[in-house]
Amino acid sequence: MRHVAVLGATGSIGASALDVIARHPNRLRASVLAAGSNVDALLALCARHRPDHAVVADARSHAALRDGLQALGLATKAHAGAEALDALAAEGGSDTVVAAIVGAAGLDSTLAAARAGKRLLLANKESLVLAGELLMAEAAQAGADIVPIDSEHNAIFQCLHGGGAHGGVQRIALTASGGPFRGRTRADLARVTPEQAVAHPKWSMGPKISVDSATLMNKGLELIEAHHLFGLTGDRLDVLVHPQSLVHALVSFVDGSMLAQLGLPDMRTALAVGLGWPQRLASGVDALDLLAQGRLEFEPPDLDTFPCLRLAREAMDAGGTAPAVLNAANEVAVSAFLQGRIGFLSVPALVEQTLAALPSCPAESLAMLRDVDARARRHAESAIASGAFA
Structure with a gap:
């Protein structure tokens, strides 16, 4: 038990x-x-x-x-x-x-x-x-x-361990649905409402995570997670937009093989893996019928329209305290957006401004990270209060 x-x-x-x-x-x-x-x-x-x-x-x-x-x-x-x-x-x-x-x-x-x-x-x-x-x-x-138990990292976990593959990893690609605004331009996003941003096309999630998905910050945070979980540098981590959300991750190996994990977009699959591994448990999720789903599409992310993914990658590459600043500023920005205090496009703008104001330094202790987190939150709140991000 x-x-x-x-x-x-x-x-x-x-x-x-x-x-x-x-x-x-x-x-x-x-x-x-x-x-x-x-x-x-x-x-x-x-x-x-x-x-x-x-x-x-x-x-x-x-x-x-x-x-x-x-x-x-x-x-x-x-x-x-x-x-x-x-x-x-x-x-x-x-x-x-x-x-x-x-x-x-x-x-x-x-x-x-x-x-x-x-x-x-x-x-x-x-x-x-x-x-x-x-x-x-x-x-x-x-x-x-x-x-x-994020679907993408769980998919990588399954590809690395379920197939007995413990070495020779060349690259890992996380997939992203593209969120509710895939294909939109920056001009289209200027008047986005919180209700629109939390209406994810594939996943049922809380409001904060749903907004992160809409800005692609969620995928940026997942890049940083994958870097730590699987010990890979940023140049070996990719993101592919896959609107069907059926392929959750792909792992490429030095022998030319690629393993992918597929399944319906339901968190219970990843949770059943975590609860039962190395055994498989029934999760209540239906089996994937590829014939019923039709084609699988992949495309590169639009970093101009959705700069949060670029900001997250830059924070990951900088290391040290930069990811903590990124995360803190994003939490403040998303909360302000959900409250109607700032617009959708102000979320990445506020994060970028906070990163610039608090340059990265070595993360020497948890106390230091907490201090940086608090300073980043104060800076972001002050910037919002100034009216610069209405």
Whole structure:
């Protein structure tokens, strides 16, 4: 029996993880469920999955969670606050942790799980973008098994390990759907609304990740992740726009072979791989019917219309603190866009301006990265407040 802590249980990835877990009651059990502040949603999940522990990041919600669990007659223990979340990621009776908390808020709990030597199903891309070298070193030292569950990195994982291919990698290509604005010009994007930006054509995701997909920043962050996960330099990492979203990644080898992983766009496939590997588990996702899908198309990304991908690659090449600045500025910019405070095209403009204002320096410690993250956020917020990015 694998005991699983689902961090970010009330989000879309958490829901997919719990769906897979519920399909295998004799092999998988949700022992810890964690959420940000949505106590009602967390209580509903606890009623269904009956975990040993439930935790909300918002310490003010502890009483509501505790009383709600008692009212439901559940033995689940209530916890609240960041320290409790980190402790449960490391302990909590789990051997597997689904790290699906969005944004920099998920960094500490992800590191805690890695240091505890857990199997880490990693969806929190900021952990690698902010502190990739640190996370990979901690995981290696503790013997933690990292299985990425972003569809693209999971596809690479499958190509590298499922086919017995452990050497001779020449290049890796991540695929991108192109988002909801593929084929548009910059002029077309000047009046994009948040509602349009979160309407992804293929994937069901939260608003922040959906906007990142629309700007192609999501793919840029994934490049940085792949650099750390698979130990490849930027010149061996490519991005291909593939609007059908059926081929999730391609791995080229020195012998001329190329392996690709295909499947319907459903996060449950990657989660089933992470939860069951090296065995395969039924995920609830239908088999791919290539005849029904028709043609598969590939094209290069438009870096002029979607400069976030270029900015992410530049930050990856610069290394040091640059990816942390990129990520922090992007989080501020996306939040401001979703609130209607800035326009869609101002997102990459704000990120580029923040990168220029805070040049990269060596990332010597987690404390330093946190300081850089905070400075980048303050700079971006100040720039928005100045009215320069209306």
